[in-house]
Amino acid sequence: MASLSSLAALSLLLFLFCTDSVRSATTTCPPQKFKNNKIFANCTSLPALSAALHYTFNAANSSLSVAFVAAAPAADGWVGWGINPNGTGMAGTQALIALKAGGGGLVVKTFNLVSYGSIKEEKLSFDVWDLAAESLSGGATAIFASAKLPAGADQVNHVWQVGATVTNGVPAKHEFSPANLAAKETLQLAGGAAPAPSPAPGSTPGGSAPASAPGNGTSGGYRMREIKLGSYLGVFVLLAGLIGF
16 A cells, blocks of 8 residues: 555646646746736747737637737847738738837837838728837837737738838838748637747748747647656656555
8 A cells, every 4th residue: 555655746746747737738938027017818939030929819809919029130120010911921911010219219100011122101901009019128029009800800810020220210121031931820819729830931930939839739839748748647657556556
């Protein structure tokens, strides 16, 4: 019969197994505390440019609230996030771009990315509100916004980007590295699911972002969790056998 100490060890192992499962299932990117204390229901590490998207989707009124986090490649650069209502690429994207204002603070401007060579600062094709930006530790910038989506929408094609320079209040072209070209995907909204990533051309984007973001249970992130949890189960069974279960 198992001793009390053995039962205690087994109970502790089971507890660690269960709590790790819950922690892994509730977030797919490191937690981020914002200065404005905003909290979002979901967060996912994006597959390019070491970016992350915190978001909450309200199906009742088809609104999407986001905090997009990325670092510009230069101190006077820019970061941007947007939705493409009619395609999956950069052209046609309705973008929110954060850049330095005259007084040194941050401002969020709205741009219509008409083509790869032309952008226009103008009102977007859908309603947006609560636009704001803030600087974060480590040189990152967060863009906050809420957007009105079509009724019944369960996914959006979103695009993000970073650039090094701004000219007369307009972001200059970004680089065309594999990481920049991979900065797009479809965000699944139903049930708060994480996005299904687009394949990245060439090698892993940016070298530090995951090649694929955790998704609906078949992505790399979830496979790693399954391996980890499977290891816990193996140790659990082995320990149980050793103490006579």
